[in-house]
Amino acid sequence: xxxxxxxxxxxxxxxSLYQITATAIAKLGGFIFTIIVARMLxxxxxxxxxxxxxxxxxxxxxxxxxxxxxxxxYTSEALGKKQKTKARSYTRFLLxxxxxxxxxxxxxxFLIARPLSLYAFHKxxxxxxxxxxxxxxxxxxxxxxxxxxxYAIQKVxxxxxxxxxxxxxRIGLVIAFLVTIKSVPSVFIALxxxxxxxxxxxxxxxxxxYYFLLKGPLxxxxxxxxxxxxxxxxxxxxTGVFFIYIDRLMLGAFLPSEFVxxxxxxxxxxxxxxxxxxxxxxxxxxxxxIKGQRLERAFKKAFHYSAIFSFPCAFGFxxxxxxxxxxxxxAAYVPAEYRIPIYIASALLxxxxxxxxxxxxxxxxxxxxxxxxFPAKIIVIATVLNIVLNYFFIRYFITIGPAxxxxxxxxATFISRYFYFxxxxxxxxxxxxxxxxxxxxxxxxxxxxxxxxxxxxxxxxVRLNLLLGITEILLAVIIYxxxxxxxxxxxxxxxxxxxxxxxx
Numbered sequence: 122x123x124x125x126x127x128x129x130x131x132x133x134x135x136x137s138l139y140q141i142t143a144t145a146i147a148k149l150g151g152f153i154f155t156i157i158v159a160r161m162l163x164x165x166x167x168x169x170x171x172x173x174x175x176x177x178x179x180x181x182x183x184x185x186x187x188x189x190x191x192x193x194x195y196t197s198e199a200l201g202k203k204q205k206t207k208a209r210s211y212t213r214f215l216l217x218x219x220x221x222x223x224x225x226x227x228x229x230x231f232l233i234a235r236p237l238s239l240y241a242f243h244k245x246x247x248x249x250x251x252x253x254x255x256x257x258x259x260x261x262x263x264x265x266x267x268x269x270x271x272y273a274i275q276k277v278x279x280x281x282x283x284x285x286x287x288x289x290x291r292i293g294l295v296i297a298f299l300v301t302i303k304s305v306p307s308v309f310i311a312l313x314x315x316x317x318x319x320x321x322x323x324x325x326x327x328x329x330x331y332y333f334l335l336k337g338p339l340x341x342x343x344x345x346x347x348x349x350x351x352x353x354x355x356x357x358x359x360t361g362v363f364f365i366y367i368d369r370l371m372l373g374a375f376l377p378s379e380f381v382x383x384x385x386x387x388x389x390x391x392x393x394x395x396x397x398x399x400x401x402x403x404x405x406x407x408x409x410x411i412k413g414q415r416l417e418r419a420f421k422k423a424f425h426y427s428a429i430f431s432f433p434c435a436f437g438f439x440x441x442x443x444x445x446x447x448x449x450x451x452a453a454y455v456p457a458e459y460r461i462p463i464y465i466a467s468a469l470l471x472x473x474x475x476x477x478x479x480x481x482x483x484x485x486x487x488x489x490x491x492x493x494x495f496p497a498k499i500i501v502i503a504t505v506l507n508i509v510l511n512y513f514f515i516r517y518f519i520t521i522g523p524a525x526x527x528x529x530x531x532x533a534t535f536i537s538r539y540f541y542f543x544x545x546x547x548x549x550x551x552x553x554x555x556x557x558x559x560x561x562x563x564x565x566x567x568x569x570x571x572x573x574x575x576x577x578x579x580x581x582x583v584r585l586n587l588l589l590g591i592t593e594i595l596l597a598v599i600i601y602x603x604x605x606x607x608x609x610x611x612x613x614x615x616x617x618x619x620x621x622x623x624x625x
Contacts, residue, residue, distance in 0.1 A: 139277035143284050148396040150288025154295060155389045158308055159382070159450050161299045168378030170305045171385035172242065173250035175366040175373075177230070177258055182362035184226040184262045188219050189269040190488060191350055196273035196334075208273075210339045216266060223262035231255040242373050246305065253309040260316035267323035270334065279326060286322050291315035350493055360497075360504040364537070367504070368530040371511045375519060376526050384527055386446060386454050387467050390438065395477035398430045416486075417555050424482050424557040429611065431478035432565035433572055433601045435471050437594065440576040442467030444585050459524040469531040476542045479557075483545035486553055495552060499544045507537035564610030572601040 159167045192215050199208035231252050238247035264287075271279040294311035301307070328335055369388075373381045438445065443464050447455045455463055484496040514529030550556045579593050605611045 139281055143277060143281035144396055146281060146284040146288055148393040150284065150292060152389060152393040154288070154292055155386075156449055157292065157295060157299070159386055159389075159454070161303060162305065162308075163453055164379035164382035165377070166246075166303075166305055166382075167385070168373070168380065168382035169244065169246050169250065170308055171369060171381050172244070172373040172378060173247055173254055173305065173309070175369045176237070176247075176251060177254040179362045179366055180226050180230050181258050181261050181265075183359060184219075184223040184258060185265060186222065186359070187493075188215050188222075189265050191215060192266065192269050193273045194350065194488060196270070197275070200274060205333050206338065206340050207342065209334050209337055210342045212270065212273075212334045213339060214342065214344070216335075219262060219266050223259050227255045227259040227262075230258055244373070244378060246378075250305045250309050253306050253313065257309055257313040257316060260313055260320055264316050264320040264323065267320060267327055270327055270331070271323075274331060274334075279323075282326075283319055283323055287315055287319035290318050360501045364500060364504040364507055364541070367508050368511055368534050371515055372526060372530050375515055376523055380523060380526060383454060383459070383463060383524075384466065384530060386450050387442070387463070387470050387531075390445065390449065391470050391473050392477070394434045394438065395431065395474045398427050398434070398474075398478040416489075420482060420486060420555055421558055421561070424479055425561040427478045427482070428475070428557070428561045428565045429605070431475045432569040433598070435474040436569040436573045437576065437597060438474065439468040439471035440573055440580065441590070441594070442471065444590055448587065448590065462522070462524040462527050466527040466531040469528070469535045472535065473538055476538050480538075480542040480545060483542075483549045486549055486555060490553065492552065495548045496545060499541060499548065503537050503541035503544070506540060507533060510536055560610070564605065564608055567608060568601050568604040568610060571604050572597050575600050 158170060162170060192212065195211045196208045199205075199211060234251035234255070235248050238244055238251060264283075268280055268283055271277060271283070291311055294314055295308055298307035298311045369381055369384060372384055443455050443460060446463070446467065487493055487495050510533035511530055514533045515526045516529075518525040518527075518529035546556065576593065576597055579596070583589055583593070585593070602611065
């Protein structure tokens with residue numbers, strides 16, 4: 122008997138499982154990598170590394186300009202209609218474009234490394250990391266393109282394989298390099314080699330098993346349609362990357378490098394936790410192929426599950442930030458003289474977990490419906506707001522003390538990112554008639570507030586060590602999910618979804 126073809130729900134959930142696995146590997150590997158680098162370099166050199174990485178990642182985004190999302194959007198659409206030649210034409214066109222742009226930006230970074238380091242950041246130690254980073258930029262750009270192909274063909278399990286190779290390689294190499302030569306350039310040499318190894322793996326898989334995407338005759342494609350979509354994504358990508366990294370760049374311009382290290386250490390935890398929760402990348406090709414009530418249901422379910430996990434993580438990290446930072450990075454990252462500003466900054470940044478984990482579903486909706494102009498316009502406004510607020514808040518708070526600049530950057534980032542979140546939600550309601558259920562917000566919020574009350578009481582009476590801290594987290598998790606069950610924030614239907622992961 123011919124096996125039954127998996128339903129859309131089964132396909133989404135299986136891909137979601139692979140996406141969760143790939144994301145978990147990426148975030149866990151990235152987090153371990155960050156911990157190793159932070160502990161071995163200490164705040165000052167870690168701040169130089171973080172500042173160099175922020176500059177490189179900004180230029181990596183310039184080298185992408187939305188090409189990867191465009192690839193996922195149009196290649197998956199063509200494959201959904203069984204138009205392999207068209208899918209190949211999209212892929213080849215975008216690959217050539219990617220190679221040209223990535224090469225240009227890698228060369229540009231190498232050439233501007235010295236003047237940028239000396240005149241913008243006044244840090245000579247940045248020069249060599251940025252120059253080596255130009256190689257990392259090019260390798261990462263190629264890796265991102267071929268990794269996006271796995272999403273387009275909905276073979277998300279291959280993303281997990283790629284992540285395993287990349288994370289193991291870069292962690293092993295960075296330990297070997299830093300043990301030998303404890304310097305920031307050593308880190309970027311390790312990253313460059315690891316990125317090239319992972320790229321070669323992706324290229325081998327695509328060229329061997331999915332050769333039709335790279336080899337064969339081409340047809341004429343609607344480049345105007347493609348470039349229109351790509352153009353709006355470019356605007357969103359360029360402004361979006363400043364939106365993400367402007368706080369670290371301004372901290373680097375106004376303060377010594379160790380404060381960039383403190384801030385990046387906090388943000389690394391926030392990004393790792395949020396990244397484990399959202400599944401926007403895997404849902405883009407799915408959202409592209411469905412519409413109407415099916416699209417609305419898929420969005421509401423994805424948002425609901427992200428909210429269930431992001432709210433308690435945000436409140437939990439806000440309550441336990443100093444202890445978590447000390448356990449993860451060591452006492453050097455929570456010095457006694459800076460404890461209060463680091464705690465306040467951590468609490469503000471903690472709530473970005475909710476925004477990161479749930480907010481990207483709105484932009485994914487617009488991308489899937491070929492309406493990238495709406496998130497692009499909003500993110501331009503939010504980025505300008507972010508730059509202005511960072512400038513004035515950091516300048517104001519450092520008059521109190523250098524470490525208080527962390528609060529200024531965190532507050533500016535919090536305000537601007539939630540402005541972006543709210544504006545996207547309003548646009549989704551007006552343009553697409555799709556909004557999350559109110560219960561997906563207030564029920565996790567109510568349960569998280571009760572959990573927060575427990576954490577405050579526990580911290581007041583108990584002096585934390587590793588064992589008592591882990592016990593507190595486990596008790597908080599139990600309290601949160603018990604409350605969610607009692608107020609019907611979680612139902613039996615949520616648990617039954619696991620059955621779709623099993624083959625019929």
